[in-house]
Amino acid sequence: MAWKGSGLTQQEFADRIGIEKSTFNNYIIGKRVPKTTTLLRLNTIFHVRPGWMLTGKGSMYEEGPKGDDRFFFVPLMESRVTAGPEGELLCEEISDEYPFQQWWIQKLVGKDPQRQKALCLVRVRGDSMIPTINPNETILVDTSENERSQIRPGKIYLVRQPDGGVSVKRLVLNEKPGRPSLISMSDNPSFQPFEIELEGDKGVTYYVLGRVRWVGKEID
Template identity: 30%
Template structure:
């Protein structure tokens, strides 16, 4: 004769609250909203568009894009179809994350042409006089730019060579740097590296801002080189070319 024994285990133990069906639906809906918003943000960055530019292309308010990307709201079915049609996006990917982002591979996108000034050398040292504006064009694919700097800029870029060792190990002599032009940012970022002119000479240095004493320090990464400072009233001698985004050496 066999003897069977069993123990019943209640999932609803005293003091333990189980998720209701409504809880699970709410949780699933929230996660889906966040995921769609993340994919919209990924798409927008892939296209190199600001929230304002993205919104304009689909006839929506900029605040709507911001709320989607933050997961506070989710676009309705008709808006998802509009996004898919406008940007040639795989609607299934947009909704669920399955499949490829684009209906056609984005590698077919037209390359971004960036001017390269081989003679306008940036000094990582004592300063070099700017003697020429001759340049030629370098084409960079959106895929490569996204991989290198995490965003696609279609305007406001230039390539400049660096001479000297004052910015080593960050930038070596002979490097070619990609610069985001000042007129496209108009915002000095503390700790970033900038290309600039002082009294006609070209430099590349790291910028440190002291808002209390109203002083900007132009600093070399190489400790063997000294820094120099300028007060606010002296800054009319400085013309900022732009922020250094990345060393392109070895990319081409």
């Protein structure tokens, strides 16, 4: 059973996938069949194959190194994201931790422990990025220096706004001589693009807090 390898209690595991403990127990003893939404959460959070959940046949986990069922716990930030003076994401306010399979984390960011520790989860507020990211969905953000300093045109980032707020946007770096800026774009057509000028000591890494890598699915 996937929860046995997670290091979580049954209650904690049930909480992670958004169901009651009694419902989870019924899954274990075969009294109930998981709903599609539950299968999706098991797949996206723990990488458990839906086919295995329904039939008990084949491999429990999605393809990965044989026998590697280790988990890496990623912190979930409190509802209000805070940025430090150098643009770093302040992760002191942690509300919870969520397990991801270690092999998948390594596939995403490599084996460097410091790079892995730069990952955090943030719950999205607002609808500026629908349909790609919906309100109240949780995103996985890579806050490493490499991702903050090298803007990949059109990719999705966690961005500090000039007014101090934090939002999720697609970015393009405008390297116009003497007037560099970040072009900030939403996926929701109701929101217009806007420009963030990079002035003085407020460079790219002051505004860019990290790149979004996952929101129920991997994001390139």
